[in-house]
Amino acid sequence: MKLAILSRNTKLYSTRRLVEAARHRGHSVRVLDPLRCYMRIASDGFQMHYKGREIAGYHAVIPRIGASVTRYGSAVLRQFELMDSYSPNTSDAILRARDKLRSHQLLAAQGIGLPATVFGDNPDDTADLLSMLGPPPHVIKLNEGTQGAGVMLTEKLSASKGVIEALRGLYANFLVQEFVAEAKGADLRCFVVGDRVVAAMKRQAPKGDFRSNLHRGGTAKGVRASAAEQEVAVRAAQVLGLGVAGVDLIRSARGPLVLEVNASPGLEGIEEASGVDVAVEIVDFVAGQVREKPVRRLVARR
Numbered sequence: 111m112k113l114a115i116l117s118r119n120t121k122l123y124s125t126r127r128l129v130e131a132a133r134h135r136g137h138s139v140r141v142l143d144p145l146r147c148y149m150r151i152a153s154d155g156f157q158m159h160y161k162g163r164e165i166a167g168y169h170a171v172i173p174r175i176g177a178s179v180t181r182y183g184s185a186v187l188r189q190f191e192l193m194d195s196y197s198p199n200t201s202d203a204i205l206r207a208r209d210k211l212r213s214h215q216l217l218a219a220q221g222i223g224l225p226a227t228v229f230g231d232n233p234d235d236t237a238d239l240l241s242m243l244g245p246p247p248h249v250i251k252l253n254e255g256t257q258g259a260g261v262m263l264t265e266k267l268s269a270s271k272g273v274i275e276a277l278r279g280l281y282a283n284f285l286v287q288e289f290v291a292e293a294k295g296a297d298l299r300c301f302v303v304g305d306r307v308v309a310a311m312k313r314q315a316p317k318g319d320f321r322s323n324l325h326r327g328g329t330a331k332g333v334r335a336s337a338a339e340q341e342v343a344v345r346a347a348q349v350l351g352l353g354v355a356g357v358d359l360i361r362s363a364r365g366p367l368v369l370e371v372n373a374s375p376g377l378e379g380i381e382e383a384s385g386v387d388v389a390v391e392i393v394d395f396v397a398g399q400v401r402e403k404p405v406r407r408l409v410a411r412r
């Protein structure tokens with residue numbers, strides 16, 4: 111197949127591995143910087159150019175769109191979709207997954223376990239908002255936080271209120287969750303490709319922390335997810351419409367709970383910890399989906 115990888119940087123580990131895997135499988139592959147794709151939108155057809163030349167005829171595109179380019183990147187991806195390229199993660203699915211409140215609502219609506227979560231806008235409502243959650247400890251998370259940096263644990267109600275007050279003063283968006291103590295500082299990253307968990311790793315927080323992020327000093331090791339964990343991870347990806355996803359779970363007394371579904375999960379940590387060639391799994395899945403599509407139009411509609 112003729113494959114495009116949408117990525118800002120060819121040197122990134124995940125991008126390099128996908129290129130290697132595609133070449134290894136005999137596909138033609140090109141990395142395109144989404145910010146250098148520009149497009150014509152008209153009712154008589156869709157066109158895209160890249161550095162002065164027309165882009166057309168891609169059977170599939172694998173998006174590696176970072177959070178900072180979500181809006182423009184998803185418009186570029188949508189243009190590919192309108193030009194009949196297959197993407198394991200559609201532009202709509204990526205936007206769905208990037209919106210934390212929306213994805214929590216969609217997952218919960220399908221009965222997928224999550225830590226109980228509250229959010230609100232007005233400072234006058236904070237006390238009642240916290241009463242909807244139950245007694246502390248609470249986990250307060252910045253919506254824009256990543257790699258554990260915006261995640262705080264409060265042991266007392268006065269601390270929860272104080273942190274929330276401070277965040278509102280900074281105009282930061284956040285949500286508040288019950289603290290799942292049984293997770294014991296560990297979470298489980300399940301890498302979903304299609305309807306399978308192809309690799310999983312357990313991340314353990316360093317002593318004295320409850321956050322298992324590797325950037326916070328956590329350690330990772332490859333594990334086999336249980337049948338129940340695999341099922342929850344695959345369903346979570348499917349509810350959001352993602353063919354490729356990194357689903358983070360924590361183990362609780364009431365079963366696996368979803369923390370996050372990542373639409374552009376990195377390959378480095380998971381390949382290293384699990385020893386699985388995740389890049390090849392993704393490329394083979396995409397090629398299989400392209401083969402199943404009966405007739406594909408290979409040129410842009412005019």
Ligand SMILES: Nc1ncnc2c1ncn2[C@@H]1O[C@H](COP(=O)(O)OP(=O)(O)OP(=O)(O)O)[C@@H](O)[C@H]1O
Nearest residue numbers: 225249256257258259287288289290297321322370
């Ligand atoms: N409700 C919770 N109860 C117990 N531990 C939690 C809870 N929420 C998060 N944690 C721990 O804190 C870590 C960081 O939280 P989380 O993954 O939600 O934020 P992040 O990694 O900063 O952002 P994101 O994963 O959305 O990019 C988790 O990996 C987990 O170990």
Ligand SMILES: [Mg+2]
Nearest residue numbers: 257258358370
């Ligand atoms: Mg996380």
